[in-house]
Amino acid sequence: MGIIKNDDAQFMLLAGFIIGIGLVITTIMLNNIIFESNMAGEAGGDPIKYDIVNLMRISGDEMKSAYRNVTAPGQDANLKFINFTSQMQNFSGNLSKIYALHGEGVNVGWNISNWNNNNYANFTDNGTANGAANWTVMENVKNSTITVNISWIDTTSPFRINISSATKYWYINFTYTGTPTTITNDQIKNNITSAYSIAFINGSSASGNYSIAGNTTYGRNFTRARDYILNATVTLSTSKMRTNITIPVSVPW
Numbered sequence: 001m002g003i004i005k006n007d008d009a010q011f012m013l014l015a016g017f018i019i020g021i022g023l024v025i026t027t028i029m030l031n032n033i034i035f036e037s038n039m040a041g042e043a044g045g046d047p048i049k050y051d052i053v054n055l056m057r058i059s060g061d062e063m064k065s066a067y068r069n070v071t072a073p074g075q076d077a078n079l080k081f082i083n084f085t086s087q088m089q090n091f092s093g094n095l096s097k098i099y100a101l102h103g104e105g106v107n108v109g110w111n112i113s114n115w116n117n118n119n120y121a122n123f124t125d126n127g128t129a130n131g132a133a134n135w136t137v138m139e140n141v142k143n144s145t146i147t148v149n150i151s152w153i154d155t156t157s158p159f160r161i162n163i164s165s166a167t168k169y170w171y172i173n174f175t176y177t178g179t180p181t182t183i184t185n186d187q188i189k190n191n192i193t194s195a196y197s198i199a200f201i202n203g204s205s206a207s208g209n210y211s212i213a214g215n216t217t218y219g220r221n222f223t224r225a226r227d228y229i230l231n232a233t234v235t236l237s238t239s240k241m242r243t244n245i246t247i248p249v250s251v252p253w
Contacts, residue, residue, distance in 0.1 A: 059108050059232045060249045062091045067251040104238050111231040120151045123203035127229040127250050133204040139197045144214030149180040151208045159206035162199040165192050225253045
């Protein structure tokens with residue numbers, strides 16, 4: 001009888017130990033599930049940040065579209081600012097109506113003073129003076145025509161265009177302002193016979209506009225061009241918050 005009672009006590013202790021371990025494991029699993037759910041909710045449950053990113057993107061695209069429309073060949077240059085403003089006002093009005101349906105207030109403003117005053121962009125990656133001065137504009141180029149118009153240049157650190165392939169490179173230094181300079185595909189092919197990349201060097205040392213059109217080694221046509229840096233200001237407001245963001249927009253592309 002004593003042996004039987006001792007066995008029962010051991011079984012009770014073992015059962016209690018197993019139940020305790022099970023409770024610990026269950027608690028840890030529940031904590032992990034709750035933590036993961038909260039993280040997923042924080043990452044995907046706040047639509048405001050996606051609204052802001054979307055507004056910035058479509059506002060910049062609309063400004064580029066409006067600029068290209070009013071500066072296209074055949075358009076009246078005397079009406080370019082009026083027509084640009086008209087398209088942007090229509091865009092802002094329609095956008096406000098769409099977001100109002102979701103209980104959000106949206107307004108889009110624009111600053112075109114650089115364009116109005118002929119303040120051309122720098123030849124940096126983002127068009128501003130503090131942008132990356134040395135950067136690659138296009139890679140895997142097969143044919144291209146490059147037109148560059150220099151409005152200002154620091155002659156102590158000349159702006160340069162590098163055209164390089166896997167085996168060699170050719171460069172053009174710009175040391176003065178004046179009429180636009182066009183580098184034809186034939187000129188490039190006289191120096192670079194295989195696929196090449198186009199890079200701007202010392203872009204912060206000069207300002208002006210450029211246009212590069214051509215095609216790539218994988219058969220796609222491309223255009224890279226910049227005249228000015230305009231600014232778009234996007235305001236988004238809800239019952240809980242209000243945000244105001246200004247972004248630089250490179251036009252025409």
